[in-house]
Amino acid sequence: MKTILSFLLSIxxxxxxxxxxxxxxxxxxxxxxxxxxTSHKLSDFKGKTVVLEWLNHGCPFxxxxxxxxxxxxxxKEYTGEGVVWLSIVSSAPGKQGHMAAEDANxxxxxKGSAAxxxxxxEDGKVGxxxxxxxxxxxxxxxxxGTLVYAGGIDDKKSTDPADIATSxxxxxxxxxxxxxxxxxxxxxxxxxxxxxxx
Amino acid sequence: MTTVLRVFALALGLGWSFAPLTAQVxxxxxxxxxxxxxxxxxxxxxxxxxxxxxxxxxxxWHTYWENPGDSGLPTTFDLELPEGFTAGPxxxxxxxxxxxxxxIQVYAYRGETLLIRTITPPADxxxxxxxxxxxxxxxxxxxQICIPGKAPLELSLPxxxxxxxxxxxxxxRFDALLPSAGPPPFETRWTKTPTGWNLGLQGVTGGGRVxxxxxxxxxxxTSARDLVxxxxxxxxxxxxxxxxxxxxxxxxxxxxxxxxxxSVATPVADAAVAPxxxxxxxxxxxxxxxxxxxxxxxxxxxxxxxxxxxxxxxxRQAGDSRASVLKHGLAFIxxxxxxxxxxxxxxxxxxxxxxxxxWAFQFQNPWFNFAIGAIVFVFALNLFxxxxxxxxxxxxxxxxxxxxxxxxxxxxxxxxxxxxxxxxCTAPFLGTALGFAFGQTxxxxxxxxxxIAAGMGSPYLLLSAQPGWLKFLPKPGAWMERLKQFMGFPLxxxxxxxxxxxxxxxxxxxxxxxxxxxxxxxxxxxxxxxFLGPLSLPRTRWLAAVGIALALLLGLGYxxxxxxxASAAAGPVENxxxxxxxxxxxxxxxxxxxRLRTEGRPVFLDFTADWCLTCKFxxxxxxxxxxxxxxxxxxxxxxxxxxxxxxxxxxxxxxAQFDRxxxxxxxxxxxxxxxxxxxxxxxxxxxxxxxxxxxxP
Numbered sequence: 038m039k040t041i042l043s044f045l046l047s048i049x050x051x052x053x054x055x056x057x058x059x060x061x062x063x064x065x066x067x068x069x070x071x072x073x074x075t076s077h078k079l080s081d082f083k084g085k086t087v088v089l090e091w092l093n094h095g096c097p098f099x100x101x102x103x104x105x106x107x108x109x110x111x112x113k114e115y116t117g118e119g120v121v122w123l124s125i126v127s128s129a130p131g132k133q134g135h136m137a138a139e140d141a142n143x144x145x146x147x148k149g150s151a152a153x154x155x156x157x158x159e160d161g162k163v164g165x166x167x168x169x170x171x172x173x174x175x176x177x178x179x180x181x182g183t184l185v186y187a188g189g190i191d192d193k194k195s196t197d198p199a200d201i202a203t204s205x206x207x208x209x210x211x212x213x214x215x216x217x218x219x220x221x222x223x224x225x226x227x228x229x230x231x232x233x234x235x
Numbered sequence: 236m237t238t239v240l241r242v243f244a245l246a247l248g249l250g251w252s253f254a255p256l257t258a259q260v261x262x263x264x265x266x267x268x269x270x271x272x273x274x275x276x277x278x279x280x281x282x283x284x285x286x287x288x289x290x291x292x293x294x295x296w297h298t299y300w301e302n303p304g305d306s307g308l309p310t311t312f313d314l315e316l317p318e319g320f321t322a323g324p325x326x327x328x329x330x331x332x333x334x335x336x337x338x339i340q341v342y343a344y345r346g347e348t349l350l351i352r353t354i355t356p357p358a359d360x361x362x363x364x365x366x367x368x369x370x371x372x373x374x375x376x377x378x379q380i381c382i383p384g385k386a387p388l389e390l391s392l393p394x395x396x397x398x399x400x401x402x403x404x405x406x407x408r409f410d411a412l413l414p415s416a417g418p419p420p421f422e423t424r425w426t427k428t429p430t431g432w433n434l435g436l437q438g439v440t441g442g443g444r445v446x447x448x449x450x451x452x453x454x455x456x457t458s459a460r461d462l463v464x465x466x467x468x469x470x471x472x473x474x475x476x477x478x479x480x481x482x483x484x485x486x487x488x489x490x491x492x493x494x495x496x497x498s499v500a501t502p503v504a505d506a507a508v509a510p511x512x513x514x515x516x517x518x519x520x521x522x523x524x525x526x527x528x529x530x531x532x533x534x535x536x537x538x539x540x541x542x543x544x545x546x547x548x549x550x551r552q553a554g555d556s557r558a559s560v561l562k563h564g565l566a567f568i569x570x571x572x573x574x575x576x577x578x579x580x581x582x583x584x585x586x587x588x589x590x591x592x593x594w595a596f597q598f599q600n601p602w603f604n605f606a607i608g609a610i611v612f613v614f615a616l617n618l619f620x621x622x623x624x625x626x627x628x629x630x631x632x633x634x635x636x637x638x639x640x641x642x643x644x645x646x647x648x649x650x651x652x653x654x655x656x657x658x659x660c661t662a663p664f665l666g667t668a669l670g671f672a673f674g675q676t677x678x679x680x681x682x683x684x685x686x687i688a689a690g691m692g693s694p695y696l697l698l699s700a701q702p703g704w705l706k707f708l709p710k711p712g713a714w715m716e717r718l719k720q721f722m723g724f725p726l727x728x729x730x731x732x733x734x735x736x737x738x739x740x741x742x743x744x745x746x747x748x749x750x751x752x753x754x755x756x757x758x759x760x761x762x763x764x765x766f767l768g769p770l771s772l773p774r775t776r777w778l779a780a781v782g783i784a785l786a787l788l789l790g791l792g793y794x795x796x797x798x799x800x801a802s803a804a805a806g807p808v809e810n811x812x813x814x815x816x817x818x819x820x821x822x823x824x825x826x827x828x829x830r831l832r833t834e835g836r837p838v839f840l841d842f843t844a845d846w847c848l849t850c851k852f853x854x855x856x857x858x859x860x861x862x863x864x865x866x867x868x869x870x871x872x873x874x875x876x877x878x879x880x881x882x883x884x885x886x887x888x889x890x891a892q893f894d895r896x897x898x899x900x901x902x903x904x905x906x907x908x909x910x911x912x913x914x915x916x917x918x919x920x921x922x923x924x925x926x927x928x929x930x931x932p
Contacts, residue, residue, distance in 0.1 A: 095380060096380075096381060097375070097381055097382065097383045098308075098381075129336075132379060133379060133380040161337060164337065165337060170305040170306055170337070170339050171305065171306040171339075194308055195308065196308070196375065196383040227452050227453060229306075229308065230306055231306055231307075231377065231380070231381040232305065232306035232307070232335050232337070232339040232341070232377070232381075233306075233337055233339065234336075234379060234380075235335075235336040235337030235339075
């Protein structure tokens, strides 16, 4: 009797793990609050090119690009051309790279970041939505809202800032092509870095 | 941040050699000790010897393999050799697959590793007494955080005419872990699939587990598989069709690896006709299980309310001609097939998209539960007589129509609805059959789901083909209206269960907002029933329409769209031990499980979910009982809970290791045992006690 009963009670279910967004497909929509408390929706930036940069200042791969101003230079150059640059922090509270709003604001200033905004994604939802695995990992979305680039910042997988001079910067290359009205030649590259601290 | 200490150690032996040691220290903790070692005491001209970069990591920290995986950086080991010396490529021992939160998988070394290169000195080397081999090495060591380290390491060896082995134990240990370039001692077969490759292994004698570690960049995650009858199938997702390289790892007491490359040109079309790994008889028995499972779905509580709807349908049709009844039956069965084949198609598509999908995934999505709750509630109101669905001039579409009508489209829709509500019910053997299907090719998945559909549809085929048997059903009458009203109660009870699940997923507030939405829907349904009848005046109709619009706006727009959605942002319940039921549950993680096992602790692992009534039933009647609690305590067994209420890739993967795609599932790891004992899905206290007691003296 008990067998039949629990048999009848058998109810099971399961999981879909979010598939990574595809280059060439619409970029998944999200809303996040930035370090100043302002809420940003991806679709608010329709009509502009948007860069998403996964950020963790404790990560040596991120430090490689911030310590001598490489990332800041990119941010400054392209935001100057009307590109929206969003740095996203997906570190969970208590894990490396996690920042409270005030802290994020201060750090942004200290590092001289020229990003349009630093978005806080404590619960990692947007990170998971984009299947961001490492910092730094970058995505570029064109003015129509299509994902046109996903991958790493450049082709030299190292933590040594000295390598920057001799590496090909995929993000700059893709943005230059987009601004010139050309298709992105390297639309998908292998990102390298520390794991995102979900 | 890296402090470098240099310690010179004098090696004993015929000659003497320097073995410098470098320690990477971070905030007072030594993370990595690196040294350069050789397998010889003396360099003999013309005779190759080997040097190794020996890295010893602090507990919990890891350095990376040749292909680091989703994050990290491979260790580098460059040599600066005297004139005329040549060096072979870097040889990497087998790494471990380490899974971090967010389904980030890396291939790395814990504890220690030895990266080996072979050096050949020139034959005419007439050297100074001591030759120094210099190296430049760098690594990234990570735990939760990552710290780069590097060291110039040197090794000085005397030159002579004869040599003795050195560091034999260390080199021997890691030699065993070097993947072989030769073919493995079993059969391998590559098949191109829409998502990448399927690597089928056959004739592996001795059992154990197999895994595939990719060397090609951009390869997705593979799950290790247990060998069954010396066979296993490894699904390897990758975008490009280019040849794929990697290492097959076979664990059977020891770990051994073989470097393997996919055959180049296997056209995709071959996948469908490629021989099945499972023998034909196994396939048939699984299809039979699917059929029986499908048949039993008719008895599931989540189908019962719909059966009541179907009973009305059959009774209405009992007066019709035989042909008409058969047509209705077939339409109903067609609905069942469409649902299951649609589900199969979705699963195949998701597999193609590289996702991990398991059975009845819908109920992990609170919005799905919310929507089903709304449908169930409106149905219940319909049964209670709050409103009648009036035959519309418009198309008979939508599930709601299915309840009220006997048209062919209605029967078809009923078939879909019946199966929609049955999806989460998997009987134990149905679960086994599905576990089998998920690792299979699209063709097998389709066959599997079709056999479930056939099983579920069979009673209706029987009844509609032999409508004579319908006369055993009670005669229609006034009691039907009462019965119909009564049937609203089991339906409402289903709603209670859904609200319970929503509450577990999103908290009490979400339940309130869901209920508020349903209340608005109820109001809209009442207005519809009371004022939108065919006899209402145009003015009344207009006002009623406005009322319905307002109620829907309030319900769906405000309560559901804003408040329920906001409650969802509160975040899912943590995986793990959230109940205080007397057993000190430890939350499941693969790392913790491995740690406990290496400590030699017995572990009882409970895969459960709040929406799984069998799990709850087992927990109340067979697990959380005084006798079991005492047995756990007495034998020092760690009770570990893998809570799958919300989607959790780590748990999904663990289940997949055992070819399971659903809960409940129970494992007992006896101390020192290779493989866990698998407990049945329906537990009694006796079964649990026996499993825990028999294995723990």
